[in-house]
Amino acid sequence: MKLLFIGDIVARPGRDLLRKHLKALAATLAVDLVIANGENAAGGNGITRDNANDIFAAGVDVITTGNHVWDKREALEFIVTEPRMIRPANYPDGTPGLGSFVALSRNGVKVGVINVMGRVFLNTLDDPFRAATREIARVKELGAQVIFVDVHAETTSEKVALGWYLDGQVAAVVGTHTHVQTADERILPGGTACLSDVGMTGPHDGVIGMDKTAVIARFVTGLPGRFEPATGDARLHGVTITTDPATGRATAIERVAVTEAQLQEITDRASAAAR
Numbered sequence: 468m469k470l471l472f473i474g475d476i477v478a479r480p481g482r483d484l485l486r487k488h489l490k491a492l493a494a495t496l497a498v499d500l501v502i503a504n505g506e507n508a509a510g511g512n513g514i515t516r517d518n519a520n521d522i523f524a525a526g527v528d529v530i531t532t533g534n535h536v537w538d539k540r541e542a543l544e545f546i547v548t549e550p551r552m553i554r555p556a557n558y559p560d561g562t563p564g565l566g567s568f569v570a571l572s573r574n575g576v577k578v579g580v581i582n583v584m585g586r587v588f589l590n591t592l593d594d595p596f597r598a599a600t601r602e603i604a605r606v607k608e609l610g611a612q613v614i615f616v617d618v619h620a621e622t623t624s625e626k627v628a629l630g631w632y633l634d635g636q637v638a639a640v641v642g643t644h645t646h647v648q649t650a651d652e653r654i655l656p657g658g659t660a661c662l663s664d665v666g667m668t669g670p671h672d673g674v675i676g677m678d679k680t681a682v683i684a685r686f687v688t689g690l691p692g693r694f695e696p697a698t699g700d701a702r703l704h705g706v707t708i709t710t711d712p713a714t715g716r717a718t719a720i721e722r723v724a725v726t727e728a729q730l731q732e733i734t735d736r737a738s739a740a741a742r
């Protein structure tokens with residue numbers, strides 16, 4: 468059982484990559500389930516109902532989020548009726564939506580997907596470590612054989628610590644939020660695959676997805692300014708995790724980092740093979 472997790476989808480360039488190429492990429496990588504972080508799908512901030520529908524239609528099975536989840540207010544409403552989109556589990560009690568979802572993969576494996584958010588340099592929510600433990604119990608009760616955790620956090624230390632904390636209990640702990648893919652993938656002794664940050668799916672000709680001129684101006688002048696999403700050099704960043712459903716452990720973890728041109732080749736090859 469192999470799953471693909473796609474890093475933060477940023478604005479239209481990120482959504483377009485998925486719409487045009489995800490099905491061919493998933494077929495080429497032979498993945499059984501696709502998870503994606505969608506917190507920046509709407510112009511870099513938040514996610515609309517239409518964005519979520521488009522992402523699901525592109526071939527994503529579960530959408531995770533993070534600190535930008537409520538930037539588009541409509542998310543507070545549609546998350547209640549769309550359980551395939553989750554928000555960090557450690558938001559306080561009473562927050563709309565849930566922090567986990569159990570999906571059925573194409574090869575019939577129940578996969579528990581959990582989202583938690585770090586507290587270092589972010590809004591201080593409830594403890595993500597204990598929240599993760601609670602959600603693991605919940606998805607297991609619902610029959611999850613394989614468990615995946617998206618830890619949306621700023622610091623590598625908090626993400627690595629959560630990986631060790633959950634080692635042996637879940638198949639993977641993968642970080643999101645910094646939008647820069649790290650190269651520290653490994654499988655811990657208990658069988659939990661870890662990667663500090665999966666990276667970003669969207670325009671890389673900018674500063675973590677936003678137009679570089681405005682971001683540089685804010686750093687240089689300290690004055691407030693409006694950020695628009697960048698447009699050029701769209702890339703898809705993700706990671707595949709191979710697991711044994713009998714044990715719930717990971718057997719392989721591989722980073723994915725592809726340019727739009729490489730994705731076009733994959734799509735062309737897949738459609739040539741189908742003809």
Ligand SMILES: [Fe+2]
Pocket residue numbers: 475506507533644645646
């Ligand atoms: Fe993000």
Ligand SMILES: [Fe+2]
Pocket residue numbers: 506533534535619643644645
């Ligand atoms: Fe974030």
